[in-house]
Amino acid sequence: MSEVDRRIAEWRSAVERGRAVSASDLDELEAHLRDQMTDLVAAGLDDDEAFLIAVKRLGRIDRITAEFAREHGDRLWRQLVLPGVDGVPDGSPGGRRSLATALAFAVLAAVVVQAARLVGDVPDRPAPWFWRNLGLMVLPVLAGYFAVRHRIRPRRALGLLAPIVVLGVAANLYTYPDGAGTAVLVAIHLPVALWFVVCVGYLAGDARSPLRRMDAVRFTGEWLVYYALIALGGGVLMGLTVAVLTPIAPHADEQVVAWVAFSGAAGAVVVAAWLVEVKKSVIENLAPVLAAVFTPLFAAMLLVAVAGYLVAGVGGDFDRDLVTVFDVLLLVVLGLLLYGLSARDAGRPVGTMDVVRLVAVLAAALLDALVLGSMLTRVGQLGPTANRVAALGLNVLLMVDLLVTGYLALRRWRDHPDRVQRWQMALLPAFGGWAAVVVLALPPAFA
Amino acid sequence: MRVDLDKDLVAAMATPLVLTILAAERSYGYAIMARVRELSGGEVEWTDGMLYPLLHRLERFGYVRAEWGASPQGRRRRYYEITPAGTAQLAVQRRQWDTATRTLAGLWSPAGAPAWSR
Numbered sequence: 129m130s131e132v133d134r135r136i137a138e139w140r141s142a143v144e145r146g147r148a149v150s151a152s153d154l155d156e157l158e159a160h161l162r163d164q165m166t167d168l169v170a171a172g173l174d175d176d177e178a179f180l181i182a183v184k185r186l187g188r189i190d191r192i193t194a195e196f197a198r199e200h201g202d203r204l205w206r207q208l209v210l211p212g213v214d215g216v217p218d219g220s221p222g223g224r225r226s227l228a229t230a231l232a233f234a235v236l237a238a239v240v241v242q243a244a245r246l247v248g249d250v251p252d253r254p255a256p257w258f259w260r261n262l263g264l265m266v267l268p269v270l271a272g273y274f275a276v277r278h279r280i281r282p283r284r285a286l287g288l289l290a291p292i293v294v295l296g297v298a299a300n301l302y303t304y305p306d307g308a309g310t311a312v313l314v315a316i317h318l319p320v321a322l323w324f325v326v327c328v329g330y331l332a333g334d335a336r337s338p339l340r341r342m343d344a345v346r347f348t349g350e351w352l353v354y355y356a357l358i359a360l361g362g363g364v365l366m367g368l369t370v371a372v373l374t375p376i377a378p379h380a381d382e383q384v385v386a387w388v389a390f391s392g393a394a395g396a397v398v399v400a401a402w403l404v405e406v407k408k409s410v411i412e413n414l415a416p417v418l419a420a421v422f423t424p425l426f427a428a429m430l431l432v433a434v435a436g437y438l439v440a441g442v443g444g445d446f447d448r449d450l451v452t453v454f455d456v457l458l459l460v461v462l463g464l465l466l467y468g469l470s471a472r473d474a475g476r477p478v479g480t481m482d483v484v485r486l487v488a489v490l491a492a493a494l495l496d497a498l499v500l501g502s503m504l505t506r507v508g509q510l511g512p513t514a515n516r517v518a519a520l521g522l523n524v525l526l527m528v529d530l531l532v533t534g535y536l537a538l539r540r541w542r543d544h545p546d547r548v549q550r551w552q553m554a555l556l557p558a559f560g561g562w563a564a565v566v567v568l569a570l571p572p573a574f575a
Numbered sequence: 576m577r578v579d580l581d582k583d584l585v586a587a588m589a590t591p592l593v594l595t596i597l598a599a600e601r602s603y604g605y606a607i608m609a610r611v612r613e614l615s616g617g618e619v620e621w622t623d624g625m626l627y628p629l630l631h632r633l634e635r636f637g638y639v640r641a642e643w644g645a646s647p648q649g650r651r652r653r654y655y656e657i658t659p660a661g662t663a664q665l666a667v668q669r670r671q672w673d674t675a676t677r678t679l680a681g682l683w684s685p686a687g688a689p690a691w692s693r
Contacts, residue, residue, distance in 0.1 A: 156604060156627060156653045159646070163605040164623070187622035195628040199635075 132175045136161065142189050148197035161186060226277070230402035233273040234395035240265045241394040242387070251386060260299060260311060263319030266397045267326050268292045273398050274329035277405075284333035291325050295567055302571040309515045310571045317518070317566040323348070324560030330401075338553035342470055345556070347404055349415030349467050354400035362392050419467035424484050426464055430457075430491035437498055451519050454499045458526045461492045462552075465533070469549045486537045493530040499523055514574040518566045525562055529555055580619055588619070589629055591672060594665040597639060597657040604630065604653065630655055638664050 136158060143149050143157070161182050168178035186192065244265055248255035271292065275285045299318050304311035327344035328335045335341060366389055373380035465485055500523050507516050529552070536547045580588075596602060596610050607630075608623050633639045638661030646652045657665070 153627065153631075155651055157624065159603075159650055159652050160605045160608075160623060160627075162650060163646075185623045187624035191622065192624035192628075195625055196631075199628040199631050 132165075132179055135179055139183060139189075143193065148193050153196060157186065157192075226402070226406075229276060230273065230398055233269055233276075234398040236272075237266045237269040237394040237398055238391035240269060241390050245386065245390055250390075251382070256304065256311065257300065260304075260315040260318065261296075262315075263322050264292075264296045264299065266394050267319060267322040268296075270397055270401055271322075271326045271329040273401065274326070274332070278329075278332035280329070280333055287333060288325055288329050291564075292322065295321055295325075295564065298568045298571075304571070309513060310574055313514055313518050313570060314567050317563040320563035321560055321567055324557070324563070335557075338550050341553040341556055342549065345466055345553075346415065346470055347401075349419075349463070349470075350404040350407075351400050353414045353418070354403045355396060358396045358400055359393070362389070362396065366392075415467045416470055419464045420481070423464045423468055423481070423488060426461055427484050427488035427491065430461065430488055430495060434491050434494045437495070451499060451503060454495060455519060455522055455526070458492050458496055458523075458530075461488055462526070462529065465489060465548075466552055469552070482537075486534070489530055489534050489537065493527065493534055496523060496527050496530060500527055514570045517574075518570060521562050521565070525555075525558055585619060585621065589621075589626075590633065591665060591668040592619075593626075593629065593633065594638060594657060594661055594668070597655055598662060598665055601654050601656040603644075603655065607655070633661065636664075637661070 139161070140154055140158060143154060144151075149157070161179075164182040164185060165175070165178040168181055169175065173181070241262075244250075244258060244261070248258035250258050271288050274280070275288060280288070295318060299314050302310075304314075327348065330347050331340050331344055335344065366384060369384050369388070370381040373384065377383075465488065468481065468485055500520075503516060503520055503523060507520065510516075532551055532555075533548050536551055592611060592614075593607060596607050596614075602610070604623075604626055608621065608626055611619055611621060630639065630641070634641050634655075637658060639655045640658050641653055641655050644652055644654045
């Protein structure tokens with residue numbers, strides 16, 4: 129391949145990335161490019177100069193893509209359904225080969241889960257380790273998918289593998305007595321810690337810059353949306369399958385759940401990740417839209433809750449479930465804040481939505497203060513348990529996060545969204561780190 | 576002196592311009608572009624890439640028909656040809672442009688009176 133052909137190929141792949149331009153459109157554009165170059169070379173330019181001028185005349189790639197997208201908006205949908213068919217080249221995120229890779233990893237995840245299910249005798253007499261290790265069966269496969277997808281170099285891939293191995297070994301090293309709190313804690317925190325590894329894989333090992341971290345946060349939100357949608361569809365499919373099969377095979381439901389639902393739930397982890405990548409840049413992201421819808425509602429709910437608890441008084445008798453509920457609530461608020469900020473136009477002045485976000489953050493901080501107060505009282509009276517330490521750590525992190533966010537928002541009113549986002553991204557690894565600490569340190573400490 | 580045409584004006588001109596060129600003969604993107612440059616003496620500057628979405632739009636409206644062919648050098652090339660609907664559309668656009676230019680020319684003529692009424 130000559131130098132010029134190589135550069136044209138590079139240009140083609142840059143245009144392809146927008147995915148609104150089909151292969152046959154690209155052929156047409158390339159023919160134009162080459163005609164132009166032929167004329168320019170005939171006029172005395174060398175190949176390189178001719179290429180540069182011809183590309184420049186053709187126009188900025190993003191503009192061309194946008195213009196094609198306007199004319200061919202329907203393509204963006206069709207490509208999702210028929211990758212590799214409508215001129216979507218193999219190897220691009222929407223290509224047939226990338227679908228094949230994703231499906232291969234999805235099958236792998238399903239096989240791993242099924243093998244573990246058979247060994248662990250799930251769902252008849254489930255072995256206790258099965259649920260605890262569910263994340264360990266599926267998420268490393270997803271990390272592996274990204275390693276292959278992004279062609280991560282072996283050394284970086286080892287950097288992904290090492291924490292997975294350490295977390296996996298640690299989660300299974302200790303024996304958990306029946307009904308031990310630590311078993312549940314590990315079951316919750318292991319997938320969280322592993323998800324951070326997956327995110328590093330998603331970023332192709334480059335998780336240092338705050339902007340890239342924000343990509344991982346967006347990916348997480350989109351993934352959740354897709355997974356929930358797939359789960360909804362899968363649930364309908366399972367329900368109908370069982371309803372159809374029950375008259376002829378009375379115990380069909382157990383078999384269907386054991387084989388199809390488990391496999392589907394495992395495979396969907398990879399498929400959802402693939403969908404996020406395929407649809408990226410094509411359609412307005414969903415997570416920020418959901419965040420915009422729910423931020424005011426959650427802000428109102430938090431205000432009511434704060435007012436209610438301040439009036440009713442809490443004292444030291446939050447029970448454990450309630451603390452969990454509050455933790456989940458605060459994490460959701462944090463998520464709404466992040467996705468709201470992620471879609472925010474950096475240059476826009478502070479508006480109503482920012483005020484709503486600030487209200488939500490301050491209300492959440494107040495609620496968190498209540499939770500923290502009640503928990504410190506419990507730890508003081510009853511001594512630390514694994515559960516209390518885990519919850520306390522998370523709440524301290526959340527408290528620091530919310531307080532600094534509130535401070536930045538109030539103090540630096542003019543440019544706060546940007547600063548808040550940077551602060552959130554700086555703190556992000558701490559949440560993954562805490563999840564890892566819970567998995568690694570709490571079981572031996574409270575054995 | 577070179578006159579840079581306003582972006583909106585170029586966009587508005589694009590359809591009649593392309594249809595007119597195709598009404599003369601069947602052609603392909605690069606040649607259409609070259610003809611536009613030649614006709615306007617280089618004063619209508621288009622970003623080449625924008626021509627193709629326009630051609631595809633005209634195809635969707637049924638004003639032009641496209642088919643793949645080959646250049647004399649054997650390169651793949653997409654040729655466009657005007658349809659009867661395109662010819663009719665061109666006539667409509669031509670009347671609109673005539674009206675617009677006549678009106679402005681009348682206002683801008685030295686006497687300030689419409690030229691065609693004198």
